[in-house]
Amino acid sequence: MTGNDPMKLINSIAFRLIVATLIAVSFLITVMSTISYYSQKNLLEQRQQQQLQHAISRLELNLPTAVWNFEQERIVNILKSEQASEHIAFIQFINDKDEVSATAGDNKTEQKISVPLFFVEDGESNSLGQLAIYIDNDSILSVLADLLITSVIEALSLGLLIILITYTLYKALIAKPLLMLTLALENMDRGESNLTQRLQVGNKDEFERVSQGFNRFVEMIQAIVKAFQESVAKTRIQAMQANDDAKESIQLIAAQQQETDQMATAITQMSSSAGEVASRVNQTAESAEQARKDTQAVALILQETVASIEELAQQLKSSEHAINSLDENVKGIVSVMDVINGVAEQTNLLALNAAIEAARAGEHGRGFAVVADEVRGLAQRTQASTLEIKEKIDGLRASTNTAVESTLASFELSATAVDNAKRSEASITGILDATSSISSMSEQIATAVNQQSNVAEELSMSVNQIVSLGYDNTESLNKVSNTIQALLSLSKDLDELAKQFIT
Known part of the structure; x- marks a missing residue:
């Protein structure tokens, strides 16, 4: 041991x-x-x-x-x-x-x-x-x-x-x-990476679950290896395609260098015509700037008018809210008067019933009858006063409604005036924007033409640099081609490694 x-x-x-x-x-x-x-x-x-x-x-x-x-x-x-x-x-x-x-x-x-x-x-x-x-x-x-x-x-x-x-x-x-x-796992380990082997599933117990879990794991590894093999094959194909593309790019760069010389001649002609265009554009820019200033003055006056009308409309709207609030309060007073009138009617009825009962009582109810008559009189006076107040409140409500209608009419007229002013302002703003745009575009065109002349000279220098870069790109593409060759060799090695697994 x-x-x-x-x-x-x-x-x-x-x-x-x-x-x-x-x-x-x-x-x-x-x-x-x-x-x-x-x-x-x-x-x-x-x-x-x-x-x-x-x-x-x-x-x-x-x-x-x-x-x-x-x-x-x-x-x-x-x-x-x-x-x-x-x-x-x-x-x-x-x-x-x-x-x-x-x-x-x-x-x-x-x-x-x-x-x-x-x-x-x-x-x-x-x-x-x-x-x-x-x-x-x-x-x-x-x-x-x-x-x-x-x-x-x-x-x-x-x-x-x-x-x-x-x-x-x-x-x-x-x-x-x-x-x-254990023996089954050892046999799989000695099976030269055979991913098609599976553990035998026996009784319905924990070992069965272990075997099923291991089999699922091997199936996942098998799927991964298959996907890896397919990816390696695709990588080889893409590497070969990239190698062909690199060779084609080298040929295209050579043709590009020939076209670059022709482009330099066209740039020289473009530079000579840019000066004449620049003087015409400057004249247009001066006229557009004067029109923009005149339109801007009109726009300022119209904005002040719109602000005044909007302020008037806001005041009318506030008056409308105040009158509506007054109308609501009057309605509340009417409701209270209705309640008071109802109470007076009930008091009158109760006093009448009390007088009847006092009359039935005879001599003993005389004093109570006097009080009942007084209460009835008071209730009747209360009803009469309530009716007078209600008539005055109805007159107040009629006046309030007239004021509301007048305010609404004034508010609608002010709103119409505001809309018309805003439409005028929008039109003037459009004119102002158009003149500003013309002025700005003229300046931009003048600037662009001047820049075009400068760019033409820079383009001439850049074309020469492009030719130089073309040679550099050719050299870089040759290096890329060598790298692709190495990638092809590596993908071949990966393919051999993946084939060691039996899937």
């Missing part, structure tokens, strides 16, 4: 499973044994207490007569008969003078029970002394020791049996499928 074998054993699933099972079983057996031990102990102690209580009862019944009659021999015999019990180690009788009169047994224990003795004669209780009973726990300890030994033996036997069963089940349910899975 090598030095790594113990570590392999400790790290194995079987060892960890057996240890875990042993710990669990040991804990369970310990708990059960402890419960059984203390249950048996409590039962034995209860039986001991019952037997001791029976012995005390017999002693309290038989011993007082013998002590009262000074029958020493009988006293000793009674004590010896009770001491013969397995739970009593020693008994002694102490008289009322604290003198030991009789004993039974050899050994005193730490646990003792004291029982007072009395003799009843003619209804009078006479104290005789007390009994000291020393308890013997050896029988209980012996039974508990046997129980503990039995529990340990049973625990060891059961633990070994469970370990054996667990190991057997592990070999059948885990070790065997795991070994098959």
Whole structure:
């Protein structure tokens, strides 16, 4: 056995499973044994207490007569008969003078029970002394020791049996499928990168899920390798196409250099005609600038007019809001007057009913009838006042409506004036923009023509530089062609590497 074998054993699933099972079983057996031990102990102690209580009862019944009659021999015999019990180690009788009169047994224990003795004669209780009973726990300890030994033996036997069963089940349910899975993986590893191999799916358990997961992983790798092989093939095709394009570009650059000389001649002719165009454009720009200034002055006057009309319209709108608010308040007052009128009518009706009831009451209701008449009079005056106020409010509402209509008409007229002014302003603005555009365009054209003349000279210099760059581009394309050749070689190597995988 090598030095790594113990570590392999400790790290194995079987060892960890057996240890875990042993710990669990040991804990369970310990708990059960402890419960059984203390249950048996409590039962034995209860039986001991019952037997001791029976012995005390017999002693309290038989011993007082013998002590009262000074029958020493009988006293000793009674004590010896009770001491013969397995739970009593020693008994002694102490008289009322604290003198030991009789004993039974050899050994005193730490646990003792004291029982007072009395003799009843003619209804009078006479104290005789007390009994000291020393308890013997050896029988209980012996039974508990046997129980503990039995529990340990049973625990060891059961633990070994469970370990054996667990190991057997592990070999059948885990070790065997795991070994098959390991062998299958090793076979795939020795299969020269054959991605078409798959693990065999067996029982419906965790190993099946592992096998399915591995098979899905291999399928994904297989798809990636296939895509990689296709990409390598496409890369080779594109590299070959790029090589052909580079060769064609070299030929095109040579033709471009010939065309560049012809372009230089055309640029010289363009520079000579640019001067005449520039003088014509400057004259047009001066006329357009004067028209723009005149139009701008008219636009400023029209803007002030539009602002004044808009301010007037805003004031009319504010007046409309104020009159509408007044109309709403008047409506609120009318609603309140309607409520007051309703209350007056109800008061009048109630006063009438009160007067009728007072009339029925005769002499006793005369004073109440006078008050009811006063209330009716007050209600009628309230109704009359309410009607007068309502008529005045109706007149106010009519005046308010007339003011609203006049304000609306004025607002519509001001809005029409604003629209007309804005349309005029828009037209003038269009004229101003057009003249500004003409002036700006004229300046731009003049500038462009001047620049064109300058550019023509620069173009002449640039054409010469283009020729020089053409030679540089030719050299660069040759380098690109060499790089493409290297890429073709690399793609060939990648293709050989990808073919190592069987897909």
